[in-house]
Amino acid sequence: MRKAFIDSFIDSLKETFGVMTNLPEKCFSFISLPKTGYRVWAPPCTPTCPEGTACPYELILSFKLEEDIFVVALPKNIDRDLKLTPAFLVKFLLTVLEMLYIPEQKSDNLLIAEALQFLANQFNIEFFLFDNKGQLILSQTHSPIQLSTFTLWEKVSQTGEPEGFIKTRWGNFYYRIFTKDGITTGSIVWKTEPTKQEENKFLFHDDSFFTIPGKNPRFLEIKDLVRQIAVTDSTVLLQGESGTGKELFARYIHYLSPRKNHPFIAINCAAIPDNLLESELFGYEDGSFTGARRGGKPGKFELANGGTIFLDEIGDMPIQLQAKLLRVLENRQVERIGATVSRPIDVRIIAATNKDLKELIDAKLFREDLFFRLNVFPVFIPPLRERRDDIPLLLDFYLKNVCLEQDKPFKVFSPEAIQILQNYNWPGNIRELKNVVTYAVSICKGDKITPHYLPKYLQNGFSSSKSQFGEVKTTHPIIQVDQLKDQLEILLAKYGNSTQSKKLIAQELGISLATLYRWLRKYHLR
């Protein structure tokens, strides 16, 4: 049974990747075989190997299945079409991992995480891991982010192919969408070369700008405060509703700080399973648990050394991890899982939450001492409805950017549309505003975005006010089929998929829940 399984495994590797061979005996003195799980080498395996870069193999894989260790090698071959690209490597690793874990029946997430860890540690790449809603779970970038991660995810989720690459202005990004039982569970997008800065494109190379649009007096005060604290090394706690731009502020602080040329590592504490979060944050030592990678793995704190770590959704951090985080904050040292010694780190910590941490403290879900450690510089980012005066400016800002991104001629919002948007409550804040702008730009063919190009749930608040101008068309065209589908998608993205969310969506659209379900079925939306 096991032999048949291994044979089919080797066959499938051969089929997918071409020639696989056994590794010569002499190599075994340079590699240490895994005691459990798998290990991958991209030769030269060790600095002492006499072959060095002349090694005839492109990749060596060893894995342990029950009691047996297998080693296969992928020879370099110039005639072969396949090259060792990250795309290839992810595929390779996932094939290996899937096969390895079939007997153990581990979850898909773990597979992805392991493949990613390998990629992140072995190769100089930038990657973004998203969940099925486009929430960034894990990312590694070399410089302050050059692009909108949400846009990236949108592009990937719209491709329709499970894997491939997407073209962006910043170059090509590879992606792979993960599915389980036909349902998308997430996606990974990565890039091998850090985005190049074109030389002499403009004279202020180092000072390319980073702005957060907003002129509301309270918002200006916050920006001033942030600018002042950015240059210090103090811990910052960003608080604000979902979609207010907490990560943007975190990056802004990093960009304005002396650490700007060092890594900015963002991690969403709510998006990673509790049992993985600890190893993600702190790393682990060799052999500390089953499946641990040989040689150990640095955690996000170590990866952020010299730079900034952004702990998003800190309120969702498990209480036992909070104690460990507190120690890091106090001693500026991290201890990998299974380690006996601590490693000193120089990291600026920015935490963010949309929850009331004091309530969590009362409910014994958040440590009070950790709260005081994090709350050195509390920054409250106001929701959009509390800075309505900024809405026209933000609409203008995103409208310009969306038109440029979609390579469409510039458009403007009609005064009526602006009025509707200024009066709307924006529960999803800036993120929702950007979605509305994207939606309107996508469907508006002309120069002017009038109210009927807004999502339907916004139009409901619009009564065709009499205009002194007589130019405004108040007759709404029949909503196109794809327009309705888009609206539903926007609402699903905004509210989520739960029954409660669907009730809210139906309410917003002014239809019954049954109709909503019928529409969702019709457009194959879940």
Next chain:
Amino acid sequence: MQEITIDWIEPLWYGSIFLGSGGGGKSYLLASELHKVLQNRAIPLLTLDELPENNFFCGVGLLGSPELSEESLPSGMEARIIIEELEKYTGAKFKGISIVEGAGVNIFYPLLTALQTGLPVTDGDAMGRAFPELQMTTYHLENLTATPLVLIDSNYNLHSFLDKQDTFLLELNTRQIISQQGGVGYFAGFPYPGSVLKRVLLPGTLTFAREIGECFLQADNYRELFSLLLEVTSNSFYGPVVEIFQGTVTSISTYEITKWKAATLISPKGEKLQLLFQYENLLAFKNGNMVASVPDLISAIDLNKLKPVNNNEIYEGQQLALLGLPAPLRLRISKALDVVGPQCFGYRTTYVPLEKLYWDYYHKKEVFS
């Protein structure tokens, strides 16, 4: 409601030059005149939101050569005459002055008029920068005419254009009169109620011009100036400013008869920039490639004085930085490009937004998610 006080004048002056994009005329004498008059007075400034819906406003401005107007400075009295004349024809009593061209001399002339008439001024204009012709306004985008319009020439003759008239034609007619009658004139026109101005005018031009000017007053060096301008422009309906070039002026065309003019700048690295201008700067080519185009603004800064300069202050050997400022969105939609795009000035090129020409600069560090 805000008020324009004496503190506004100096920053507004620098801002008016910057928004002049090379043109707009010298406004120094007019600005100093206002500085004198505002010693113990103030002009009410209405944001577009504050404009009373049913009250009529009239747009005023200078037509022709601002240089000639410096030789015999307007008193504002002529404005009274033309406004009263316009009131006669429209039957409306004007409750405020609107700004047509929010740059150069035409930022200051409405202020002088406001002082003479005791009326408030709108914080918004119909061009967002300097443009040479009457049809290059946001009124045109809404199919609104400039007429009824009353013009007074430098010999104090009144000319009325009362019928609904095509603005292109009006531009020709007024220009003809001006060139025959001393080269400079003042108009009152664009009579519209607050409700219309709210949707037509570009908001906040005066405040923006002042903010731009403050940067020039605050900065001690070019780097600081650039960062200040960046912050101000990023939080405006224009867009973040970008540096197009730094270099020394090596030649400047002196053919006064033709409107086609060019200046050449050479950078320390030997790169060459050609600036094509008529009254305003319209196109810039760096080593043969287009690096900025109208309606985006191309404004020059004298690097030694660290102050904005317009084109009649440029001389050979001068060290300049050329900055690009994205025009407000409303000037960049197709309908607007039909009247303010490069082709409207006789160039055979199409408009390319600064954000496309400097894609990396504009998109490298921005995050919007």
